[in-house]
Amino acid sequence: MTSTLDAPRTAPRPAGVKRPPRASRLRGTLLGSVLTYLALCLLAAVCLIPFYMLLRNALMTTPEVTSTDWQWLPGALHWENFTGLFDNPERPFGRSLMNSLIIAVVTAPVATLFASMAGYALARIAVPGRAVVLALIVGTLMIPQAVTFLPTFVVVGSMGGVNTMWGLIAPGLFNAFAVVLFRSFYLSFPAEIEEAGRLDGLSHLGVYRRLILPNSTTMIASLGALSFIDAWNSFLWPLMIGQDPNSWTVQIALSSFLTSQTVDLPELFAGTVVAILPLVIMFLVAQRHIVQGIAMSGLKS
Amino acid sequence: MTATDTPPLHTDAVPPAPAAAPRRRRLSERRAKILAFAVLTAPMLIGLGIFRYVAIGWSFLLSFSEARRTIALGDWVGLDNYQQLLSDERFRGSLTMIVLFTALIVPLTFAASLGLAVLVNRVRRGRAFFRTAFLLPAAVSYVAAAMIWKMSLFSGVPSGLANTLGALFGADPTPWIQTQSPPLYWIVLVTLRLWLQVGLYMILFIAGLQSIPRHLYEAAELDGAGPWRTFRSITFPMLRNTSVAILLLMLIAALQAFDEFYTIFSTGASLGSEPVRTPLMHLYGVALQDQDYGVGSAGAFLLTLLIVLVTLLQGRILGFARDKD
Structure with missing residues (x-):
C-alpha cells in the first residue's frame, strides 16, 4: 500500500500552472455534474434498449415484428404469445x-x-x-x-x-x-x-x-x-x-x-x-x- | 452482523457432566471436535472428491487412451489424442479465435465498467437508479441475450434494430451474424458480452472506489487537481488490487466463452459446420457428437493450460509493474 503515501505527493500542481479562479471552478463542477448526469442517462437508456425491444416484440404479432415500418409499441397487447x-x-x-x-x-x-x-x-x-x-x-x-x-x-x-x-x-x-x-x-x-x-x-x-x-x-x-x-x-x-x-x-x-x-x-x-x-x-x-x-x-x- | 438476533439459548440443556478424570474429558472433547469437524466438512469433501478429484483424474487418464463411445480406460495411446487435436485446424482456429476475442472484450469491458463506476460514484442523487439500470443485464442469461441479439437487435432482416437504424442513414440491410469479411459478427458478440457483464464489474469497481480514503481527494482538490489528473494520480493507483482481481476474472470468463457463441452460431447449423466456434464448443462437439472422450479430455487439459498460461502472463506483467513502484 505504498501508493497511499505516494498519491498526495504527486498531487501538487507543477510550478507555473496557475490555479483556476474560484468562480470558474464552481461553474466547472456544475457543468461537470450536468454532463455526468447526461452521460449516465444516455448510457442507462442504451442499457435498457434490449429489454424494451424484447418486451415490445413479445407482445406483437409476427407481421408487426417483421414489419419494416418502425413501431414504437405493439398495436394491441398480444398476451396469447405467452x-x-x-x-x-x-x-x-x-x-x-x-x-x-x-x-x-x-x-x-x-x-x-x-x-x-x-x-x-x-x-x-x-x-x-x-x-x-x-x-x-x-x-x-x-x-x-x-x-x-x-x-x-x-x-x-x-x-x-x-x-x-x-x-x-x-x-x-x-x-x-x-x-x-x-x-x-x-x-x-x-x-x-x-x-x-x-x-x-x-x-x-x-x-x-x-x-x-x-x-x-x-x-x-x-x-x-x-x-x-x-x-x-x-x-x-x-x-x-x-x-x-x-x-x-x-x-x-x-x-x-x-x-x-x-x-x-x-x-x-x-x-x-x-x-x-x-x-x-x-x-x-x-x-x-x-x-x-x-x-x-x-x-x- | 450482530449477536442481537441470537435465539435464546435453550436452558433445559443437560449441564456438562462433572468429569471424574480431566484427562479423559479432554480426550473425549478432542474426539467430539474431530467428529464435529468431520460431519461439517464431509458433504463438501465427498462432493469435491467425486466431481472434481475423481472426475479430473479419470479424465486425465482418458486423455491418454483411445476412448470412443466408452469411458473405460485401458487402450493407452500416449499423446496421440493431444497430437490429433493440435493438428486439427478447426481446434487451432478456435484457440486463435478465443485469444482474439479475449484481447478485444477484456480491455473494452474493463474500460467501460471502470468508467461507469466512476460516473455512478460521482453523482449524489439517482445513484441507486443508475446502478440498477446497469446491473439489470446481469440478470439475463447468455442464451436469452443471444436470442435478443440474434433475432432482434442484429437480425439480418430489415426489421432488426441495427438495420432499422441503418436504414435511417440509407444503409442496406446487413446480415450482421453471417458476414465474415469484414467480420461484422464480432460487433454482435462483443456488444452482447459487454452489455451483460459491464454491470457486474461496475459493482466491483464501485466497491473499490468506496474504499479509497476521502482525504486524498480533498488534498487533491486543495491542490487544484482537475478530474482527469485526480483520476490518474489517485483513483487509478488506489484501485490497483481491485483492477488486478477484475482483470483476472474477465480473462478467465472470456477464455471459457460458450453459451452465446453456441446459441448464435451452432443452433440451426449442423454441429461442426458452424463458422465461429470457441474451444469449448469444439470440445462439446468432440465429446457429445463424436463421443470421443479421449480427445475431448485432452482438449480440456489443453484449454486449462491456455488459461493457466494467460493468467500467469497477466500476473507477471502486473507483478513487474508492482515491483517498480
Missing part, C-alpha cells in the same frame, strides 16, 4: 420452467449450507489435518470451471445421471469458492458467541446450528442469491445432461427455438421474457444482497 408458449408438444416449455425452478430452489440453499458448514469447521474447529482439508478444497479452485465439464460428465454419465434431476443438480452443490468466503467470514466472527454456547452445554454442532447459522443470514442470503442466479442461468451443463426434452431446463428450451423448423418470433420473445423474468424480479427486490454477494466474491478472488 399462453401459446405452453401448448407446444414439441417443446415442453412449462416442464422446463419447472425443472429450472426445482434445480435453482434446491441448489441455492443446499450449496450455501454445505459451503457454510465446511467454512465454519475450517475457521473455528481446530483439529489436526485441518490445513490439509483446506488445501484439498482450495486446490479445486485452480482448475477453471468450464474445463471440468467434460470430466464431470464422464463421472455423472457413468453413474447413470444423464437425463436425471440429480445429474443436473448434484455437481453444482459443491462450491469451493463459497467455502473460502464463508471461512474468512467466520474467522472474523466474535468468539464470545461460541464460548457462551459452549458454556451452556451446546456441542460443536449445536453451536453451529443454533448460534452460527442464525447469525450468518446476510452472508447466506448474498451467496444463496448468487447461487440461485447461476443455477437458473446455467447452460452448458444442462445442455450435456438434459438431452431428453423432459429434462430440459428453461435455457435449453429457449435455445431450441432456434433449431425448430419454423420460428414463431413473438413466441420466441415471449419465452425469453419468461426465462429472464424471475431473475429480473429478484435483482429488483433483493439487489442489496446481490450487490453485496458480487462485491464479496469478486474482490476475494
Whole structure:
C-alpha cells in the first residue's frame, strides 16, 4: 500500500500552472455534474434498449415484428404469445420452467449450507489435518470451471445421471469458492458467541446450528442469491445432461427455438421474457444482497 | 452482523457432566471436535472428491487412451489424442479465435465498467437508479441475450434494430451474424458480452472506489487537481488490487466463452459446420457428437493450460509493474 503515501505527493500542481479562479471552478463542477448526469442517462437508456425491444416484440404479432415500418409499441397487447408458449408438444416449455425452478430452489440453499458448514469447521474447529482439508478444497479452485465439464460428465454419465434431476443438480452443490468466503467470514466472527454456547452445554454442532447459522443470514442470503442466479442461468451443463426434452431446463428450451423448423418470433420473445423474468424480479427486490454477494466474491478472488 | 438476533439459548440443556478424570474429558472433547469437524466438512469433501478429484483424474487418464463411445480406460495411446487435436485446424482456429476475442472484450469491458463506476460514484442523487439500470443485464442469461441479439437487435432482416437504424442513414440491410469479411459478427458478440457483464464489474469497481480514503481527494482538490489528473494520480493507483482481481476474472470468463457463441452460431447449423466456434464448443462437439472422450479430455487439459498460461502472463506483467513502484 505504498501508493497511499505516494498519491498526495504527486498531487501538487507543477510550478507555473496557475490555479483556476474560484468562480470558474464552481461553474466547472456544475457543468461537470450536468454532463455526468447526461452521460449516465444516455448510457442507462442504451442499457435498457434490449429489454424494451424484447418486451415490445413479445407482445406483437409476427407481421408487426417483421414489419419494416418502425413501431414504437405493439398495436394491441398480444398476451396469447405467452399462453401459446405452453401448448407446444414439441417443446415442453412449462416442464422446463419447472425443472429450472426445482434445480435453482434446491441448489441455492443446499450449496450455501454445505459451503457454510465446511467454512465454519475450517475457521473455528481446530483439529489436526485441518490445513490439509483446506488445501484439498482450495486446490479445486485452480482448475477453471468450464474445463471440468467434460470430466464431470464422464463421472455423472457413468453413474447413470444423464437425463436425471440429480445429474443436473448434484455437481453444482459443491462450491469451493463459497467455502473460502464463508471461512474468512467466520474467522472474523466474535468468539464470545461460541464460548457462551459452549458454556451452556451446546456441542460443536449445536453451536453451529443454533448460534452460527442464525447469525450468518446476510452472508447466506448474498451467496444463496448468487447461487440461485447461476443455477437458473446455467447452460452448458444442462445442455450435456438434459438431452431428453423432459429434462430440459428453461435455457435449453429457449435455445431450441432456434433449431425448430419454423420460428414463431413473438413466441420466441415471449419465452425469453419468461426465462429472464424471475431473475429480473429478484435483482429488483433483493439487489442489496446481490450487490453485496458480487462485491464479496469478486474482490476475494 | 450482530449477536442481537441470537435465539435464546435453550436452558433445559443437560449441564456438562462433572468429569471424574480431566484427562479423559479432554480426550473425549478432542474426539467430539474431530467428529464435529468431520460431519461439517464431509458433504463438501465427498462432493469435491467425486466431481472434481475423481472426475479430473479419470479424465486425465482418458486423455491418454483411445476412448470412443466408452469411458473405460485401458487402450493407452500416449499423446496421440493431444497430437490429433493440435493438428486439427478447426481446434487451432478456435484457440486463435478465443485469444482474439479475449484481447478485444477484456480491455473494452474493463474500460467501460471502470468508467461507469466512476460516473455512478460521482453523482449524489439517482445513484441507486443508475446502478440498477446497469446491473439489470446481469440478470439475463447468455442464451436469452443471444436470442435478443440474434433475432432482434442484429437480425439480418430489415426489421432488426441495427438495420432499422441503418436504414435511417440509407444503409442496406446487413446480415450482421453471417458476414465474415469484414467480420461484422464480432460487433454482435462483443456488444452482447459487454452489455451483460459491464454491470457486474461496475459493482466491483464501485466497491473499490468506496474504499479509497476521502482525504486524498480533498488534498487533491486543495491542490487544484482537475478530474482527469485526480483520476490518474489517485483513483487509478488506489484501485490497483481491485483492477488486478477484475482483470483476472474477465480473462478467465472470456477464455471459457460458450453459451452465446453456441446459441448464435451452432443452433440451426449442423454441429461442426458452424463458422465461429470457441474451444469449448469444439470440445462439446468432440465429446457429445463424436463421443470421443479421449480427445475431448485432452482438449480440456489443453484449454486449462491456455488459461493457466494467460493468467500467469497477466500476473507477471502486473507483478513487474508492482515491483517498480
